[in-house]
Amino acid sequence: MTTCETIQPRLTAYLDGDLDDERGSVVRGHLRECAACRQLAREEAALRDGLRVLPPVDPPPSLWAGVAARLAAAEVADARKPRWRRTVARLARWAPWPPTMPQYAAGAVLAAAAVVMLYWRTQRADEQLAAGPAVVVPVKRMPEPPPPRPLPSEAIDPAAVAPAGDDVTADLRAEPARTTASYDQVIEELMKLASEARPAWGDDQKAAFDTKLVALRSGIARAAPGRTQQRAQRALIRYLQNAVVRDDVVLASRGAR
Amino acid sequence: MEMLYHQYKRRVFGMAHRIVGTSDAEEVAQEVFVRVFRGLATFRGDSALSTWIYRLTVNAALSHLARRGRRHEVGDDGLTELPAPPITERDSALAARIEAALAQLPPGYRAILVLHDVEGLSHEECATILECRIGTCKSQLHKARARMRELLGPSIAAHAMNTSGSPE
Numbered sequence: 001m002t003t004c005e006t007i008q009p010r011l012t013a014y015l016d017g018d019l020d021d022e023r024g025s026v027v028r029g030h031l032r033e034c035a036a037c038r039q040l041a042r043e044e045a046a047l048r049d050g051l052r053v054l055p056p057v058d059p060p061p062s063l064w065a066g067v068a069a070r071l072a073a074a075e076v077a078d079a080r081k082p083r084w085r086r087t088v089a090r091l092a093r094w095a096p097w098p099p100t101m102p103q104y105a106a107g108a109v110l111a112a113a114a115v116v117m118l119y120w121r122t123q124r125a126d127e128q129l130a131a132g133p134a135v136v137v138p139v140k141r142m143p144e145p146p147p148p149r150p151l152p153s154e155a156i157d158p159a160a161v162a163p164a165g166d167d168v169t170a171d172l173r174a175e176p177a178r179t180t181a182s183y184d185q186v187i188e189e190l191m192k193l194a195s196e197a198r199p200a201w202g203d204d205q206k207a208a209f210d211t212k213l214v215a216l217r218s219g220i221a222r223a224a225p226g227r228t229q230q231r232a233q234r235a236l237i238r239y240l241q242n243a244v245v246r247d248d249v250v251l252a253s254r255g256a257r
Numbered sequence: 258m259e260m261l262y263h264q265y266k267r268r269v270f271g272m273a274h275r276i277v278g279t280s281d282a283e284e285v286a287q288e289v290f291v292r293v294f295r296g297l298a299t300f301r302g303d304s305a306l307s308t309w310i311y312r313l314t315v316n317a318a319l320s321h322l323a324r325r326g327r328r329h330e331v332g333d334d335g336l337t338e339l340p341a342p343p344i345t346e347r348d349s350a351l352a353a354r355i356e357a358a359l360a361q362l363p364p365g366y367r368a369i370l371v372l373h374d375v376e377g378l379s380h381e382e383c384a385t386i387l388e389c390r391i392g393t394c395k396s397q398l399h400k401a402r403a404r405m406r407e408l409l410g411p412s413i414a415a416h417a418m419n420t421s422g423s424p425e
Contacts, residue, residue: 009399011399012395012398012399012402013395013399018380018395039414039417040406042417042418043406043413043414043417044402044406045417046413046416046417047355047402047405047406047409047413048374048402050351050352050355050413050416051355051359051370051374051375052374052375052377053352054275054352054355054356054375055352056267056271057267057270057271057274057275057282058267058270059266059267059269059270059283059286060283062283063266063270063283063286063287063290064259064262064266066283066284066287067262067287067290067291067294070287070288070291071291071294071295074291074295
């Protein structure tokens with residue numbers, strides 16, 4: 001049963017042709033019988049037609065001049081902005097969210113930060129995984145340089161704290177020479193490991209190793225005896241350690257070990 | 258740039274005129290064209306260029322009304338003081354009354370009537386421009402026309418009686 005209350009909300013859609021045949025027929029049937037709804041429909045149709053034929057409104061001739069002036073003013077304002085603000089404005093124009101929805105901007109920033117954090121952590125995990133074989137594959141045990149001994153303070157007289165009968169002063173004087181000799185021994189062992197690994201190296205790698213070795217050895221030879229020379233020795237030890245470890249890692253990652 | 262201006266100046270100015278009234282229409286239209294020209298390079302083509310320009314127009318007009326409302330603390334009744342635009346059509350009396358009634362509508366109703374009935378855009382286009390669902394658009398149009406009928410009163414009834422005999 002159709003009533004005026006059910007028909008009247010559909011009149012706009014009916015007059016605009018937005019109803020399908022069946023619904024349109026129901027409205028049409030009601031209009032044939034109901035004078036009040038028919039009058040309402042006539043009024044709405046007259047209104048719609050009146051709106052459709054409203055005359056166009058001509059813009060004033062000054063409109064273009066105003067637009068041009070505003071564009072010029074906007075360019076001047078742009079030029080006065082600092083570079084970073086222009087960059088931000090340019091990026092904001094290309095932002096993926098509509099600028100009319102600023103309430104989503106904070107959420108988008110948080111989501112982007114979460115994605116970056118997740119990506120960073122994943123990358124780190126990947127890097128650790130990639131570097132994994134060097135950790136899990138048993139690498140040749142290499143001698144490490146002896147830990148530096150604490151140097152005695154000059155304010156303390158070694159003889160005063162040393163057990164009676166020991167020539168502690170002479171022992172301390174011999175200490176630098178012992179450290180240098182110890183470093184030499186480590187270098188010698190590392191050189192043996194490097195020479196074992198050398199056949200697996202490429203020509204470029206061999207050449208680079210030799211060049212670096214000559215440079216580091218000449219550094220040791222030029223250095224003054226004592227701490228300076230020991231520093232040069234430690235540089236050579238670090239290089240040899242890295243060279244041998246790198247070789248192990250390369251071989252392990254190729255499944256050669 | 259000027260070609261684009263000449264192509265859209267009447268529709269942009271006309272829409273602005275009917276939504277914000279005569280006194281502020283030029284200011285709104287200028288703002289729209291500045292936004293169009295400065296934003297044209299970044300126009301992504303998600304919709305037709307015309308739809309994009311009409312959306313800018315409606316947004317600028319409604320924002321302008323919101324600002325003006327805050328500034329002068331006037332409601333929709335204040336719009337009745339706006340003068341009717343010049344009429345050149347044959348049925349100038351009805352047109353003038355329609356323009357006057359249009360100026361008294363709430364801005365949202367004004368926007369949908371201007372887009373759909375005056376400019377002849379489809380419900381899909383109106384929904385895109387107003388950023389609402391098509392169903393909402395149809396419902397708003399129905400309410401806007403009902404409010405217009407109330408405002409026009411006997412004048413539209415008399416006009417309806419003098420014109421067609423049947424709404425079919």
